[in-house]
Amino acid sequence: MMDRRIELVGRAAQAREELARAARRAGREPGDVTLVAVSKFHPAGDVRVLAEAGQVDFGENYVQEALAKREALTDLPLRWHFIGGLQSNKARFVAGNFALVHSVDSRKLAQALHRKASELGVVQDILLQVNIAGEEQKSGVDEAGLPELAEAVEAMPGLRLKGLMTMPPFFDDPERARPVFARLRHLRGRLEGRLGRSLPHLSMGMTGDFVAAVEEGATMVRIGTRIFGAREPRQ
Numbered sequence: 001m002m003d004r005r006i007e008l009v010g011r012a013a014q015a016r017e018e019l020a021r022a023a024r025r026a027g028r029e030p031g032d033v034t035l036v037a038v039s040k041f042h043p044a045g046d047v048r049v050l051a052e053a054g055q056v057d058f059g060e061n062y063v064q065e066a067l068a069k070r071e072a073l074t075d076l077p078l079r080w081h082f083i084g085g086l087q088s089n090k091a092r093f094v095a096g097n098f099a100l101v102h103s104v105d106s107r108k109l110a111q112a113l114h115r116k117a118s119e120l121g122v123v124q125d126i127l128l129q130v131n132i133a134g135e136e137q138k139s140g141v142d143e144a145g146l147p148e149l150a151e152a153v154e155a156m157p158g159l160r161l162k163g164l165m166t167m168p169p170f171f172d173d174p175e176r177a178r179p180v181f182a183r184l185r186h187l188r189g190r191l192e193g194r195l196g197r198s199l200p201h202l203s204m205g206m207t208g209d210f211v212a213a214v215e216e217g218a219t220m221v222r223i224g225t226r227i228f229g230a231r232e233p234r235q
């Protein structure tokens with residue numbers, strides 16, 4: 001237990017330091033980039049250890065797992081992020097339970113979240129996930145569909161659009177992900193022009209490529225393995 005505590009806190013501190021260095025190299029303030037610790041497949045006890053060491057933002061991919069962890073940790077002042085693929089029939093479990101939903105990629109899902117948020121009398125902050133490389137199996141709206149989806153979301157008072165998220169293909173060399181990150185920033189700029197307001201967030205960068213993502217303007221990085229270690233495959 002003690003060893004796990006030392007390991008987790010040490011790894012998180014190192015990740016934070018790397019993040020800060022990347023931000024400064026890019027002429028940015030380290031405080032402008034939020035580190036979302038991705039705790040999927042890792043126990044609530046690990047989240048508690050990190051929370052006690054000052055980590056506030058945690059990301060989860062699976063609804064039931066996320067809600068169980070959240071329930072076990074209600075005594076802590078955490079911000080939960082939903083970052084995984086989400087089917088619209090599960091949206092009712094997500095709206096109102098997460099500070100930010102990063103993975104909205106269809107009008108149907110947006111509508112389901114909006115409906116539930118309205119029912120609860122809350123406004124759900126969301127990002128639109130963009131599939132930049134056009135990979136078949138990846139979730140995300142494609143570039144061509146982004147403006148229309150964003151305008152549909154703007155018309156839903158239960159949702160507040162805060163920016164864009166992307167997940168590049170896995171590359172051994174993070175430099176290959178860099179153009180994807182630059183593209184997301186470009187798309188945000190175009191969307192801001194179209195909507196006539198600013199979109200504060202770019203959620204991009206994971207364990208293998210967060211340095212490049214920060215250099216390209218990420219305001220949120222989603223880091224799992226670098227902090228928690230390898231994930232056991234799901235049963």
Ligand SMILES: *Cc1c(COP(=O)(O)O)cnc(C)c1O
Nearest residue numbers: 038083206207208222223224225
């Ligand atoms: C699992 C996951 C992460 C974290 O990935 P690591 O490579 O372990 O840092 C980030 N974003 C999304 C959408 C994920 O599913």
